[in-house]
Amino acid sequence: MRLLFVGDVVGDSGQQMIKEYLPKLKRKFHPQATIVNGENATKGRGINESVYKSFLQTGADVVTMGNHTWDNREIQDFIGGAKKLIRPANFSANQVPGIGHTIININQQKLAVIDLQGRVFMTPSDDPFAVVQDILEEVKKETDFIFIDFHAETTSEKEAIAWFLDGQVSAVVGTHTHVPTNDARILPKGTAFMSDVGMTGPYDGILGMKRENVIGRFLSQMPTRFEVDETGRQTLSACVIDIDDKTGHAKKIFPVLINDDHPFMD
Incomplete structure (x- = not known):
């Protein structure tokens, strides 16, 4: 089984990259399942229903979320019926709408996708x-093929949960920090790991936001409204994971990066 996971989609810029490159990536790598983190997809804060549906139409099988899940209030109106949209499973137990994991059918197999914060x-x-x-x-009563999007700030916590779950799940891949890490590997018991897959959206912003606003906060320490940089160049960060069809253990993980410094190659 081959999985394609695309990191945090940020704003209109990120949506454009998904529309342009997700079909190309699927044609190139032929993944059996495609997962997209969309927690920043609508104006950099949360996701609305039209963007969620557009991701599915473009080729995503599951859309994961993170700490900005509730920033767009519209999500509360549709998340209850959005079976392919999952928010962190460890949000206050049974106190919020939506689901924290899902199982999808892939040919004669099943894949569990879990979202954690x-x-x-x-x-x-x-x-x-x-x-x-x-x-x-x-x-595990249904499948040994298990992918986890761990939406977290520190590399230590991401590494800790990956080692904690080594051999129990197929892959643990981090999101949230928007910077792709150079540590993709297979842990000894067969779990693929990468601290952060990176982001999809503005390439010339700071974590996707307008540079002047972020720099201004560092200079003045005054509250500053962060806005998505929608005018510059764009980037897409992802990873591809190959999983053994018999054991559910990962065999290979490699990063994918598309931007002006790393042009897409068919």
Whole structure:
């Protein structure tokens, strides 16, 4: 089984990159499942229904979220019926709408996709280590093919949960920090890991935001409204993961980067 995972889509710029390159990536790599993190897709904060549906139409099988899940209030109107949209499973248990994991059919196999959020330097949430263990008890009754989007701030927490789950899941890939890391690897017991897959959207912003606003905050320490940089160049960050069809263990993981410094090659 081959998976394609595309990192945090930011604003209109990120949406454009998805529309232009996701079909090309699917033709090039032939993934059996495509997962897209869309938590910044609508104006850099959350996602609305039309953008969610456009991702599915363009080729995403599952859309994951993160700490900005509720920033666009419209999500509360449709997340209950959006079976391919998952928010972090360790949001306050049974107190918020939506689901934290889903299982999709891929030919004669099934893939479980789980969304989790870290707790270090993040808004309060339930313990992801405990929550994921409970989920695994459920999903492992149906499949050994399990992908986790771990939306977290620190590399230490991301590494910790990957090692904690090594051999129990197919892959743990981090999101949230928007900068792709150069540490894609297969852990000893067969779990693919990458600290952060990176972002999809503005290439010339700072984490996708207008540079002058971010720099201004560092210079003055005054509150500044961050806005998506929609006028510059664009980038797409992703990774491809190959999973053994018999064991559910990962065989290979490699990053994919598309921008002016890394042009797309058919």
